Amino acid sequence: xxxxxxxxxxxxxxxxxxxxxxxxxxxxxxxxxxxxxxxxxxxxxxxxxxxxxxxxxxxxxxxxxxxxxxxxxxxxxxxxxxxxxxxxxxxxxxxxxxxxxxxxxxxxxxxxxxxxxxxxxxxxxxxxxxxxxxxxxxxxxxxxxxxxxxxxxxxxxxxxxxxxxxxxxxxxxxxxxxxxxxxxxxxxxxxxxxxxxxxxxxxxxxxxxxxxxxxxxxxxxxxxxxxxxxxxxxxxxxxxxxxxxxxxxxxxxxxxxxxxxxxxxxxxxxxxxxxxxxxxxxxxxxxxxxxxxxxxxxxxxxxxxxxxxxxxxxxxxxxxxxxxxxxxxxxxxx
Amino acid sequence: xxxxxxxxxxxxxxxxxxxxxxxxxxxxxxxxxxxxxxxxxxxxxxxxxxxxxxxxxxxxxxxxxxxxxxxxxxxxxxxxxxxxxxxxxxxxxxxxxxxxxxxxxxxxxxxxxxxxxxxxxxxxxxxxxxxxxxxxxxxxxxxxxxxxxxxxxxxxxxxxxxxxxxxxxxxxxxxxxxxxxxxxxxxxxxxxxxxxxxxxxxxxxxxxxxxxxxxxxxxxxxxxxxxxxxxxxxxxxxxxxxxxxxxxxxxxxxxxxxxxxxxxxxx
Numbered sequence: 001x002x003x004x005x006x007x008x009x010x011x012x013x014x015x016x017x018x019x020x021x022x023x024x025x026x027x028x029x030x031x032x033x034x035x036x037x038x039x040x041x042x043x044x045x046x047x048x049x050x051x052x053x054x055x056x057x058x059x060x061x062x063x064x065x066x067x068x069x070x071x072x073x074x075x076x077x078x079x080x081x082x083x084x085x086x087x088x089x090x091x092x093x094x095x096x097x098x099x100x101x102x103x104x105x106x107x108x109x110x111x112x113x114x115x116x117x118x119x120x121x122x123x124x125x126x127x128x129x130x131x132x133x134x135x136x137x138x139x140x141x142x143x144x145x146x147x148x149x150x151x152x153x154x155x156x157x158x159x160x161x162x163x164x165x166x167x168x169x170x171x172x173x174x175x176x177x178x179x180x181x182x183x184x185x186x187x188x189x190x191x192x193x194x195x196x197x198x199x200x201x202x203x204x205x206x207x208x209x210x211x212x213x214x215x216x217x218x219x220x221x222x223x224x225x226x227x228x229x230x231x232x233x234x235x236x237x238x239x240x241x242x243x244x245x246x247x248x249x250x251x252x253x254x255x256x257x258x259x260x261x262x263x264x265x266x267x268x269x270x271x272x273x274x275x276x277x278x279x280x281x282x283x284x285x286x287x288x289x290x291x292x293x294x295x296x297x298x299x300x301x302x303x304x305x306x307x308x309x310x311x312x313x314x315x316x317x318x319x320x321x322x323x324x325x326x327x328x329x330x331x332x333x334x
Numbered sequence: 335x336x337x338x339x340x341x342x343x344x345x346x347x348x349x350x351x352x353x354x355x356x357x358x359x360x361x362x363x364x365x366x367x368x369x370x371x372x373x374x375x376x377x378x379x380x381x382x383x384x385x386x387x388x389x390x391x392x393x394x395x396x397x398x399x400x401x402x403x404x405x406x407x408x409x410x411x412x413x414x415x416x417x418x419x420x421x422x423x424x425x426x427x428x429x430x431x432x433x434x435x436x437x438x439x440x441x442x443x444x445x446x447x448x449x450x451x452x453x454x455x456x457x458x459x460x461x462x463x464x465x466x467x468x469x470x471x472x473x474x475x476x477x478x479x480x481x482x483x484x485x486x487x488x489x490x491x492x493x494x495x496x497x498x499x500x501x502x503x504x505x506x507x508x509x510x511x512x513x514x515x516x517x518x519x520x521x522x523x524x525x526x527x528x529x530x531x532x533x534x535x536x537x538x539x540x541x542x543x544x545x546x547x548x549x550x551x552x553x554x555x556x557x558x559x560x561x562x563x564x565x566x567x568x569x570x571x572x573x574x575x576x577x578x579x580x581x582x583x584x585x586x587x588x589x590x591x592x593x594x595x596x597x598x599x600x601x
Contacts, residue, residue, distance in 0.1 A: 188587040218589040
């Protein structure tokens, strides 16, 4: 298993009017191994979608790159020109499914026209027929109806549209798929079908690795191998799925986990966490730990200095006073 | 459970048929149920099952095709709208569309006093507003002079609920108020429901597709499918021991923490 993607100390901001900077990604490092699904979770506004779009290397204004590295399969994404990125990296090596991508389908084109357009953009020598044939074959392999190609977007249900998007964005067998909230706005049955499809893509080695961004932690429980918890532009805890979901150590991760409500025995007796306040304003420089203001365990040290990311037992955590796990009544959480 | 048996709302064979040209769509099909005082019930179903249509009819925003809605023993057709809305209020999925975007929060909240029969001067109103905002964990100084677009979805949703603390209706119809916000805020909204019940004895009808939330907060759950209530009972019974095939399938599709969810065929 090799490293497919490495991100080092990445910083990016939105340039606002009046010259203000909104530091949405404020020093994020991550690695993605071959064959792995990395989940990124956090509240709305934590920067997780911005992080995803940074990974495409395109940095559309007002989003601006500030510092750090993104290395994909030995290629320096930041220093690759946009034309090369578009033609030979995006879609082929790394495929990005942005939030509500399914609503971006051109309503006046049949899905097959869209397929031909996109494929020919990346492979100019490919004929329209070949492009559509490739899509048909892929749909068949994944046991999805190939009639969707003949349909207009409005003729498909939300779930079917999203599955079509997932299939189309992996037509060129990208090594990595980055999916931003691919299941939000879908009902539970369609959510499950989308996730099953994504798992199948991995099993069939159509794609090697995935980054899955969502605020729905119960879904990550079932798809992610590792999970990163993001807050105010940085990761606060990164660990394996069981570490994060069943044994969280960062107080923030713990709060997130205790706010999960699923239909499961014992859930009705659960006390929900009381957490007030909002994440810090990313337009201002933040002193100390970003979670300190809302953290029940915060000390003066936390308010003065930002803790470093420390690694123990394969888990990384950015906290001066991590929870001790088992000593706390962890099981009431899950 | 401190439930009383007094019926607050009774819905009898409620039906709504939408007609468009020759097409007829039965959105709500002979639905009957009742909601008691201080009770939290959830109406659960997928999109298109008719949940919101029921909500709109109960809120008297939409006329039914047939059937009746009885509030505190009186058919709502015979209750003046202003008086009815003093007693029955709604909150909706998108809090931004419920607010006039040209008014600051203070103005919007002051206006909500208009529905009440007592008159207040601004000073009295502001006192009540501040208390209501504090009940929903919002610092009044943070929001009173702001316009809706300056606030987050979670803040707006809580301000909507603050309105409920001001108007003190007997019944709250909450139509998917949690679907646009993330888990921590969802948990907060559920806590506010419980607080409304404790403090004001409000009955709540929670309309949602989130089975976990319904299970957590409700006394009883109604499962809706294609305009009909296919299963009804206590939360424990409906979710842990469902009878109807549709309910079973619905619950199976929800990811939980301890049961395997993805069943990919091994090839």
